[in-house]
Amino acid sequence: MTNPIITSIFTADPSAHVWEDGRIYIYASHDMDPAKGCDLMDRYHVFSSDDLVNWVDEGEILSSKDVAWGRPEGGFMWAPDCAYKNGTYYFYYPHPSESDWNQSWKIGVATSQKPASGFTDQGYIPGLGGFAMIDPCVFVDEDECAYMYYGGGGHCQGGELAEDMMSLKGDMRTMEGLEDFHEAAWVFKRNGLYYMTYADNFKDNNRMRYAISKDPLGPWTYKGIFLEPTGCSTTHGSVAEYKGQWYLFYHNQEISGRGNLRSICMDNLHFNQDGTIQTVIQTKEGVKAVGEGTVPYKSKKTYAASESMVRGGAVIEKTETGETVVNNFHIAGSYCLFDRVEGANGGRGTIAIHYATEESLAKLELIVNDTNYSLLNTPSTGSMMNFTGCATITVNLKPGNENVITLLGGYGELRLSFITVCLLHD
Numbered sequence: 001m002t003n004p005i006i007t008s009i010f011t012a013d014p015s016a017h018v019w020e021d022g023r024i025y026i027y028a029s030h031d032m033d034p035a036k037g038c039d040l041m042d043r044y045h046v047f048s049s050d051d052l053v054n055w056v057d058e059g060e061i062l063s064s065k066d067v068a069w070g071r072p073e074g075g076f077m078w079a080p081d082c083a084y085k086n087g088t089y090y091f092y093y094p095h096p097s098e099s100d101w102n103q104s105w106k107i108g109v110a111t112s113q114k115p116a117s118g119f120t121d122q123g124y125i126p127g128l129g130g131f132a133m134i135d136p137c138v139f140v141d142e143d144e145c146a147y148m149y150y151g152g153g154g155h156c157q158g159g160e161l162a163e164d165m166m167s168l169k170g171d172m173r174t175m176e177g178l179e180d181f182h183e184a185a186w187v188f189k190r191n192g193l194y195y196m197t198y199a200d201n202f203k204d205n206n207r208m209r210y211a212i213s214k215d216p217l218g219p220w221t222y223k224g225i226f227l228e229p230t231g232c233s234t235t236h237g238s239v240a241e242y243k244g245q246w247y248l249f250y251h252n253q254e255i256s257g258r259g260n261l262r263s264i265c266m267d268n269l270h271f272n273q274d275g276t277i278q279t280v281i282q283t284k285e286g287v288k289a290v291g292e293g294t295v296p297y298k299s300k301k302t303y304a305a306s307e308s309m310v311r312g313g314a315v316i317e318k319t320e321t322g323e324t325v326v327n328n329f330h331i332a333g334s335y336c337l338f339d340r341v342e343g344a345n346g347g348r349g350t351i352a353i354h355y356a357t358e359e360s361l362a363k364l365e366l367i368v369n370d371t372n373y374s375l376l377n378t379p380s381t382g383s384m385m386n387f388t389g390c391a392t393i394t395v396n397l398k399p400g401n402e403n404v405i406t407l408l409g410g411y412g413e414l415r416l417s418f419i420t421v422c423l424l425h426d
């Protein structure tokens, strides 16, 4: 596995947590492609792994259309976080309630009994929000007390959450001692010490800084910069320990070269003897596997294309090795339609698109039944004969075998080999 760790869709703002099932989960925001600034960000996806190398897209857990109190025009589903307490997962996300978005930020909460599906919006936390107040982070301490941190525009606040995890216990207060705070607060604990990490205001290339405290609500002692610019105008990260090693999760714009089409990454994070954090080395190689890697799929089915399934300029052809593939996806209007795709009892299915392309970043537009999943990345495999490319996304399928998956071309040259659909356990 290399960095970025998710390549098929653009993701940002990773919040990583290890839950009771032993897997590590990343709650990320989704830079939808084609990008329209940050306003089009929508549809949070969750990714899970038990070896840090094989990541499973657990699918979409919430979109702006699920938020009854939200901004009428939708979009603006910015950096989220998730917390677990007494058998319930609480998903926290910043979203405006009005068209005048930056004046009307709220912190919404959706809950589920499962870590990566079944979330239902519960409204927003009373008393939180306002101008530029974004990026919630919830830290649950060893004594089960939960703390909310959030902020933007140079202002960071923290406070205790009530037992219901959806209201405040007292007042929020300004987090004292942070230097050059911009946004992206994240709190974790190690050896009895609380750490707050955050993005700074470094021009056009934010960095990550951190501060420590013996109290979860500060005051904080500023300690320095530990992530230099990633090449992206924003920076946003989280820190988590998994199987005895600490990691930083962050985003860059490595795949797209654009600050509004970002990709999540992870690298090792090391502490010095005195508890200070060493500067994180950003690598292309990523981290080493920490296990075998199991995937929570209950079935897998392969679908190949035939003459009757291609239209608009797309053609079926045989490769040099006799394999049947679809070509001419570079033609606008070309498409390949797989009908009668099994969804069994419905629920989530991971679609894996197997392809070959010479282009650095060709794309396919994916439509499943009535839902447009927008553009999927199909990065280069080096040649139109090398079919090692695999673009994946998890979507919702209908029960039965009447699902229709359409792949639309017009975004670069590639050859499609086949697709697989893996159904996930609910």
Ligand code: FUB
Binding pocket: 012, 013, 029, 038, 041, 078, 079, 134, 135, 183, 184, 234, 235, 236
């Ligand atoms: O992704 C939208 C916004 O950009 C986040 O809320 C910020 O932290 C920055 O990453």
